[in-house]
Amino acid sequence: MAAAKFDTPKMREYPSIPALQPDATAHLKSFLAAPEHNTFLGFPGELVENWQEKAIEKMGDLLGKYRGLRVFMDACVKCGSCTDKCHYFQGTSDPKNMPVARQDLLRSVYRRYFTFAGKFFPGLVGARDLTREVLDEWYNYFHQCSQCRRCSVFCPYGIDTAEVSMAAREIMDSIGYGQKYCNEILGKVQKVGNNLGLPGPALEATLEEFAEEISDDTGCNVEIPLDREGVDVLLITPSADFFAEPHIDGLMGYAKVFHAAGISWTLSSYASEAANFSMFIGSYSNMKKVAERIRKAALDLGVKRIIVGECGHAWRVAYSFWNTLAGIGSGGDDPYAQQLQKQLDHSYPIPQHICEFTWDLIQQGKLKFDKSQNDHRVVTFHDSCNVARATRMGTEPGGQFDIPRNVIKAVCNNYVDMAPDTIREVTYCCGGGGGLLTDDLMELRVKGALPRMEALKKVIDEDKVNAMAAICAICKAQFTKIMPYYGIPMDTIVSLHQLVKDAIILPGQGEEEAEPAAEATE
């Protein structure tokens, strides 16, 4: 199916709140999952006959399992605080992309079936029967939410639309109405080990090529090991790092950091994926299964540390959920968690983000850089939503903002931030997160990127920025694709560890040169 034509939104000189255009994106519907994608994950293959009854039953089940959902369904007062905060609303003007309106698609049904007021006075409180129209509205608009949590920052009760959209997707999956992009990928990661479906031998060959490229460039024997037992570190990174640009350059950056620090490491072919799309569809059981692959790989390979590569939602799952799901962390006193804990080295954070790792080495003076190698760049940093609003790095709240910037500043001379209301805690989503990075949603992806593109354009014009670093595989893939729509060169987006890769000087590198340009950083 050829994608319908659409207009790229015009950049606004002074970003303002758009006037409502009801149903502007009502036509945007990502592809439905095929029966085999659904059944593999334990969902019915197709929409079940008594779907309405089953959906309400599932909603009741989730209300009893998730306090967040329970509170979020009741607590909204319709104050309007979140209405202008969503990038999809700003880019599409569709009122159902206002966070509260999106939540209300589910809340209206909750009220009808689970509250006194909704049962007896539906018109008064905006309660609706779960009809086929409502179900389709759920499908379309809950797949127009990237679960970036920007709205939850501004809600006086902390209502998180991400949680609501996860619940809605879980309900839809439970009645056989799943989305192709997420469910197909979740099958691949569980069957093959990564979202790409890249089998072990192919992965090995790819990694060898990259290692050769680095070794040729530097004259040092840099390796990218796979399935090597007894090493210190297991690196879990998004599989996009193995094939996409600019992701690959980031992977080579990690490899150079490990080499320079003299720390032994490996990738795993069994767990060759940091991403865990189960989070996007709210499936606890699938999320646990995917996380347990990492646990198994760590146990099999006998590693002491687990480090996670540049990926936003993956870092959320790793940082916030791995300990819960698979005992990858500290402090568990149950036998299940203790098995792994005994093996891991608790003097390092478990798991550790690659930026935490690199920054720690920089602070210890273990890495050398030639910052001038990045002098052709003026760099800015895009805070990825899941890293910014659902995780931390380091020991202090906000470390997830400062540590990546610290690393960039340690390897680049020219750094500027984008406007304060578009970064850090209130950063804008790239427009492709949360299971929306699929071609059938291209119109949404382009429009949803508007606020970020405006902020970027401003620093391009005013500060001559020509590189935007990111630490998320989805952000990098999304920007590469949509920047041209806004007249911004696609290579403006770079991996953070690509900047590290370009500036780092490996031990012994360039020793035969007459004038080493090496400059040690503190």
Place this chain on the structure above:
Amino acid sequence: MSFLTVLYALLFYTATALFIVGLAYKIRQYATTPAPLKIPTTPAPTTTGGVVFRMAREVVLFESLFKSNKWIWLFGWMFHVALALVILRHFRYFQEPVWGIISFIQPFGMYAGFFMVLGLLGLWVRRLFVERIRYITNPSDHLMLALLVGIGVSGLMMKFVRHTDIVMVKAFFLGLMRFDLQPLPNDGPLLVHLALVALLLIVFPFSKLLHAPGVFFSPTRNQVDNPRERRHLAPWAAELDK
């Protein structure tokens, strides 16, 4: 004993019972529903003390709303603070002797009534005229504002326009608390005021007013950011490890 007195006595007994039982039911529901995953909106405090401080800023200052929209914050905060003062001021109808602090705040509570109504009207004007907020408004949202404005205006009427025999009112409520009915003055604004307050108590556990207890149970605000250091496991999730 007049019919009116008995009617209002029954109304308040019923309303209070519904309020307490309904609210207790919802609070128990919130408290016993597990939060299986760590989902604080970060940056979040890393200690329990920090979470208490974050929650206090949220509840007392409406921190998140302030970040979002200064107009909603101004009207919303004004209304809530004024309402708190007004409610405290009303404690004097339920206690004998009256606490010193309650006597002290009487004049503040009196004028707070105006700010309460002003805040509500500000929110109502936005609800009517800001397109985005009008879009998300249900009839019940208008009715809730009407109810609260009605309570505020009828209360102000009694203070500043047509005085009620508050000694009798106080005797009525002290009597209610001791199950010893005393006559209620037959006074228009008072009867309207009390009927609306009873209605508010009744709808509280069934409406969006549940945001008041709800905010304390919101996992995005009340969780400590320590998932790497502590294994957080809900009972139903722990079953899956077996």
